[in-house]
Amino acid sequence: MMRTEKILIVMMFLLFSAELLPECGAKDISNRKKARVLSKQATMLLEQLSEKSDSVTYFQLVSDIIKTSLLCDYYDCKPDRKGRVEPRLRKENCKRILDLRPVLLEGGMYHYSNSNNSLALEFFTLYMDVSINSMFASQPDAEKGKVAYYAALLAYGDGNYRDADRYADEALKDNFYAKEAAEIKVLCMKQTAITEADSTRYLVALLELHDMAPQNQTYFKMLMEYFASPGHEHEMGLFANDEIKKDTTNKFAWALKGESEMRERKWKDAITAYRMASTIDTTFVEAIFNIGICYCALAQEGKNADDARNGMLYLEKSSMLDPNCYTVDWREPLAKVKAALESHEEKTLMAEAKKNNSVNKASKSRGKTSTRRGSKVKRRKR
Numbered sequence: 170m171m172r173t174e175k176i177l178i179v180m181m182f183l184l185f186s187a188e189l190l191p192e193c194g195a196k197d198i199s200n201r202k203k204a205r206v207l208s209k210q211a212t213m214l215l216e217q218l219s220e221k222s223d224s225v226t227y228f229q230l231v232s233d234i235i236k237t238s239l240l241c242d243y244y245d246c247k248p249d250r251k252g253r254v255e256p257r258l259r260k261e262n263c264k265r266i267l268d269l270r271p272v273l274l275e276g277g278m279y280h281y282s283n284s285n286n287s288l289a290l291e292f293f294t295l296y297m298d299v300s301i302n303s304m305f306a307s308q309p310d311a312e313k314g315k316v317a318y319y320a321a322l323l324a325y326g327d328g329n330y331r332d333a334d335r336y337a338d339e340a341l342k343d344n345f346y347a348k349e350a351a352e353i354k355v356l357c358m359k360q361t362a363i364t365e366a367d368s369t370r371y372l373v374a375l376l377e378l379h380d381m382a383p384q385n386q387t388y389f390k391m392l393m394e395y396f397a398s399p400g401h402e403h404e405m406g407l408f409a410n411d412e413i414k415k416d417t418t419n420k421f422a423w424a425l426k427g428e429s430e431m432r433e434r435k436w437k438d439a440i441t442a443y444r445m446a447s448t449i450d451t452t453f454v455e456a457i458f459n460i461g462i463c464y465c466a467l468a469q470e471g472k473n474a475d476d477a478r479n480g481m482l483y484l485e486k487s488s489m490l491d492p493n494c495y496t497v498d499w500r501e502p503l504a505k506v507k508a509a510l511e512s513h514e515e516k517t518l519m520a521e522a523k524k525n526n527s528v529n530k531a532s533k534s535r536g537k538t539s540t541r542r543g544s545k546v547k548r549r550k551r
Contacts, residue, residue, distance in 0.1 A: 200247035207241035228276030238262045293320035314343020330357045405429045420449040436463040458487040458497040481506045
């Protein structure tokens with residue numbers, strides 16, 4: 170524990186002891202006295218702020234001051250023994266927090282930029298807690314949307330999807346962050362979907378976002394991922410056809426159609442769809458790779474070497490576009506089709522050699538028979 174933290178703990182103990190000792194015999198300590206102690210503590214912390222030159226310590230002290238002020242307000246607003254609510258320290262608590270609230274955003278961004286996401290989330294969360302406090306209900310806050318977005322982003326990354334969804338709702342109110350917030354919200358829906366109804370809500374929300382921003386490839390890829398999951402083959406085909414009608418130059422729509430045809434083992438139709446996608450984008454390695462896979466499947470079903478050779482050509486093209494297999498892993502299927510073709514060619518050569526041997530043997534046999542017959546004819550003439 171740091172020396173400063175030890176000092177703070179001792180000071181808190183002394184303050185509470187000094188204020189509450191006369192009340193030790195009472196059944197409970199009055200909320201007003203608790204509030205006064207916390208107010209003094211917040212004031213003392215505030216006086217130390219100018220002495221802090223280290224960023225981490227400075228931001229942490231600001232966080233402690235705001236937490237102490239919020240707790241002070243909590244007790245200050247509690248009813249007294251007669252049931253009356255008469256907050257006396259709210260004005261000074263409000264001023265302290267409002268003066269320091271922008272520093273919470275600075276602290277959160279500082280930790281976020283230094284990849285300390287857990288601390289960054291603590292600062293953003295505290296900022297959001299302040300924003301919903303009754304002291305600031307009517308206070309304008311231009312930064313709330315930004316803080317809500319980062320809080321949602323980090324909460325989602327931390328696997329806290331409920332909080333991420335709640336913060337995303339706040340960020341949606343800010344036009345500048347609404348688009349990113351919508352993506353986080355849909356991702357949260359995906360992660361928390363349990364029932365079929367949940368999945369349907371997720372799909373409807375995603376389709377609405379896609380319709381609002383058809384050029385946003387993130388939504389389209391999320392839809393592709395959804396339709397690619399088991400049990401959605403029919404929906405996938407319908408969606409792909411609908412997207413192609415809207416835009417015949419949408420390579421992803423053609424690729425999705427190809428995926429739909431592949432799942433139904435319609436290899437030739439899948440090849441046609443993937444070829445359309447690769448024509449639109451000649452570097453679309455996923456489409457080129459899948460053309461190769463479809464040709465290999467055709468070769469396997471029809472024992473057709475030409476299909477296998479076409480499959481090998483497309484898989485080799487994938488290997489040139491993606492040599493390190495970042496997008497598709499072409500290594501195993503390419504090795505298999507090459508081995509199959511080598512085996513086929515070897516068998517073909519052996520069959521041809523066997524056939525040639527048979528022909529040669531037959532020719533020699535016919536030659537010997539003719540010679541023997543000729544010899545017999547000559548002997549008869551003698």
